[in-house]
Amino acid sequence: MKWLTNLFKKEAQEETDPMKKYLIAGLGNPGAEYVNTRHNIGFKVLDRLAQQEGSDFNTAKLGAMAEVKLKGRTVYLLKPNTYMNLSGKAVKYWLDQEKIPLENLLVVTDDLNIPFGTIRIKAKGSDGGHNGLKSIQQVLTTTEYARFRFGISDAFKKGQQVxxxxxxxxxxxxxKLSERLDISSEAIKSFVLSGLPNTMSSFNGK
Incomplete structure (x- = not known):
């Protein structure tokens, strides 16, 4: 029976191992009026992943949360309800609450500088003028976290950006959106299961 005890110990260790926990934060604004806006693509991507994995979002502190299991890894999907410019507050809370290492954080956001539907995943970088990323950078006091940028293009006239x-x-x-959401969902799974470098190689520019 010693092997059985060791197995239970191993499983318990794996369950609490911080390296097996991930936080995927999709940025957006709460409220029905924002649901289908370009700025809320972070929410949309997480909705698709949760749907694919049979998980539901529930109200949690500072946002809505869903939990997904991927080959022994626990993935927390966070949609902050703090509005875009306070996104960092929710991200930091859940990183601390679940003791998730910074390298296991991926932030999903919209990007005006990328053609519609194109994916660009990076290990770090500036906020690029994005209020959500700016808030996260300020609260975490670092730019060293992975971000997933979903292109929304810049097809607007002068003065019409907002x-x-x-x-x-x-x-x-x-x-075209549904197909792009499916690909985005696969990219997030790849981040969790195959790591950031492999994911960047496989999905950037797609």
Whole structure:
């Protein structure tokens, strides 16, 4: 029976091993009026992943949370309810609460400088003028965390950036969005299971 005791010990260690825990933070704004806006693509990507894995979001402190299991790894999906410019508060709380190492954090956000639907995953970087990333950088006091940028393009007229970002997808974008969400979901699974370098190699530019 010693082998059985050792097995239980091993399983208990794996369950509490911080390296097997991941936080995927999808950025967006809470509220029905923002659901289908370009700025909320972080929420949309997490919704698709949760749906694929049969998980549901529940109200939690500073946001909505879903939990997904991927080959022995626990993945927490976080949609902050703090509004975009206070996203860092929710991200830090859940990193601390679940004792998740910074290298196991991935932040999903929209990016105006990338063509629609294109994925760009990086190990670190500036906030690029994005209020959500700016908040996370300020609260975590570092830019050394992985980010997943989903291109929303910059097809807006001068002075219309805010309206564009907070506007809804056009018909052509809607037709392509589901496929892009599926690919985004696969990229997140790859981050968890295969690591950041492999994921960057496989998905960047797709």
């Amino acid at each position: 309206n564009y970002v907070l506007g809804e997808w056009d018909e052509e974008e809607k037709a």
